[in-house]
Amino acid sequence: MSTHLESAQRVVVKIGSALLTDDETGKLNRTWLQALVEDVARMRARGQEMMIVSSGAISLGRRALKLAPGKLKLEESQAAAAVGQIGLAHAFQEILSAYGFSCAQILLTLEDTEERRRYLNARSTINTLLKLGAVPVINENDTVATTEIRYGDNDRLAARVASMVSADCLVLLSDVDGLYTAPPHLPGAKHLPEVAEITPEIEAMAGDAASIYSRGGMKTKIAAARIATEGGARMAIANGRPLHPLKAVEEGARCTWFAAHSTPFASRKRWISGSLKSLGTITIDAGAVKALMGGRSLLPAGVIAVEGDFGRGDAVTVRNAEGNEIARGLSAYASEDARIIKGHSSHEIEELLGYSGRAEMIHRDDLVLKKP
Ligand code: GLU
Numbered sequence: 001m002s003t004h005l006e007s008a009q010r011v012v013v014k015i016g017s018a019l020l021t022d023d024e025t026g027k028l029n030r031t032w033l034q035a036l037v038e039d040v041a042r043m044r045a046r047g048q049e050m051m052i053v054s055s056g057a058i059s060l061g062r063r064a065l066k067l068a069p070g071k072l073k074l075e076e077s078q079a080a081a082a083v084g085q086i087g088l089a090h091a092f093q094e095i096l097s098a099y100g101f102s103c104a105q106i107l108l109t110l111e112d113t114e115e116r117r118r119y120l121n122a123r124s125t126i127n128t129l130l131k132l133g134a135v136p137v138i139n140e141n142d143t144v145a146t147t148e149i150r151y152g153d154n155d156r157l158a159a160r161v162a163s164m165v166s167a168d169c170l171v172l173l174s175d176v177d178g179l180y181t182a183p184p185h186l187p188g189a190k191h192l193p194e195v196a197e198i199t200p201e202i203e204a205m206a207g208d209a210a211s212i213y214s215r216g217g218m219k220t221k222i223a224a225a226r227i228a229t230e231g232g233a234r235m236a237i238a239n240g241r242p243l244h245p246l247k248a249v250e251e252g253a254r255c256t257w258f259a260a261h262s263t264p265f266a267s268r269k270r271w272i273s274g275s276l277k278s279l280g281t282i283t284i285d286a287g288a289v290k291a292l293m294g295g296r297s298l299l300p301a302g303v304i305a306v307e308g309d310f311g312r313g314d315a316v317t318v319r320n321a322e323g324n325e326i327a328r329g330l331s332a333y334a335s336e337d338a339r340i341i342k343g344h345s346s347h348e349i350e351e352l353l354g355y356s357g358r359a360e361m362i363h364r365d366d367l368v369l370k371k372p
Contacts, residue, residue: 004234004257005250008169010049010130010264012233013040014158016174016217019240020056020088026063028056028091032243034098036173039246040135041099051126051136051165053158054092058142060084081142092137102134107141110151113160116276117313120330120366126165155217159224163231166264170228171249172221173240178256179218181205195258198226225258232264273328273368276315280308280335282361283319284326292318292327292369297360300333300349303342310335318362327369329362 005011015036022029040050058077061084067076085107093103112122129136140150140157151157155172162170182189182205195202206218221237228235238255242248249255262270284292288302298318310316311334318327331338338361340352346359 004236005043005169005171005246006046008048008167008234010051010165010167011043011169011171012051012053012158012162012165012167013246014053014154014170014172015055015240016154016172017055017059018175019173020054021059026059028060028087030091030095033091034095035243036240036245037095037099037101039244040096041101043246044101044135049130051130051138051161051167052092053138053154053161054088055139055154056088057081057084057139060087078143078145085139085142088139089137096135096137102132104129104134104136106136106138108138108157108161109141109145113157113164116330117311119164120313120332123164126161130165153217153220155220155224156227159227159231159233159235162228162233162235163264163267166231166268167233168260168264170224170233170235171246172224172235172237173245174217174221174237175239175241176218176237177239177254178237179205179222183207191254192256193254195225195256198222198229198258229258229261230267232260232262232267234258234260268365269368272315272330272366276328276330278317278328279310279314280306280316280331281319282306282316282331282338283321283323285321289320289326292367295364297364298329298362298367299346299359300338300341300361301343301345303338303361306335306338306342308335316362318367325370327362327367329367331362332358332360332366 019032020029044050058080061080062072064083065080067080072080089105096103108122112118126136138161140154158170179192179195180189203222206222225235235258236249236255238245238249282303283305284298284302285304288298291302292298304321310331312332313330315328316331317325318329320326337353341349344352350356
């Protein structure tokens with residue numbers, strides 16, 4: 001089972017607040033974080049792409065602001081996050097840079113992963129950062145996220161991020177070592193090392209988030225597992241308490257793995273071709289058809305005509321000059337801009353539009369060829 005982590009290419013690691021902050025002092029647990037970063041460095045050295053979703057802003061900030069213990073009001077937790085996020089990012093930066101990594105802070109709101117245009121931006125920024133060798137450290141933008149528009153918990157945020165960036169592995173580091181058939185302190189409660197499918201029985205095992213058995217959070221972890229595994233990532237719930245928790249998982253420490261239901265690639269292609277309504281048509285010449293068939297992106301130069309009214313990131317149908325549908329994809333340009341740059345080479349885009357957009361009209365990652 002250890003190979004699940006070792007064989008992954010793109011890994012999202014989620015860290016819960018309880019791991020990062022010391023219960024007694026409320027201070028950031030540097031020794032622990034340093035050990036975690038050592039784990040990350042080792043995985044990076046193996047060629048794995050790593051990103052971290054970290055909680056802890058609110059728990060660090062509430063101490064700094066001397067807020068009373070107990071449940072915070074929304075505006076108090078937003079204020080706490082504003083203060084705590086600085087310390088959190090600072091600690092990551094300091095420790096990551098000691099290992100030679102640039103630390104990139106990304107604060108997301110729900111729309112960034114749910115709304116297609118923003119999703120494409122966030123995805124592309126994270127991809128660029130990974131390409132440049134930085135380690136993205138992601139949290140919810142708690143200061144501006146109000147109740148209706150927030151993820152609320154970083155388990156689901158991490159799962160959305162994993163599927164947004166087509167990660168093939170998500171590890172939720174928590175204070176429990178996985179899912180049990182019943183509250184772990186009860187006799188007969190059995191630990192589940194593998195979950196092939198999230199059935200209603202599995203959901204029932206997660207109990208209630210507010211359970212008195214301190215299994216709080218298992219419900220959101222199962223919800224996260226659903227999102228991640230449908231997006232093509234396998235997910236682990238593992239005990240993050242010991243130092244070097246990722247190494248421990250690799251070495252066989254007890255945890256629960258949820259099997260992925262597809263590959264990130266297949267899941268994204270299914271999303272593009274199946275779930276999105278096409279809002280326009282892009283007609284392309286024979287040269288562009290050949291490029292697409294060869295697995296390349298669609299460049300503006302090969303576009304003959306643009307029909308419909310669509311925005312950036314909307315789904316469009318791609319047709320050949322004879323009018324046959326050959327692909328579906330997400331357009332990197334809104335229809336009015338697409339009309340202006342059609343037939344032109346990519347280096348003319350800036351002059352034509354007044355801004356330097358993407359070189360591709362539809363990037364190959366956003367393109368699904370129709371089966372002949
Ligand atoms: N975004 C919150 C924070 O950084 C944490 C949310 C969670 O614990 O799931 O404090």
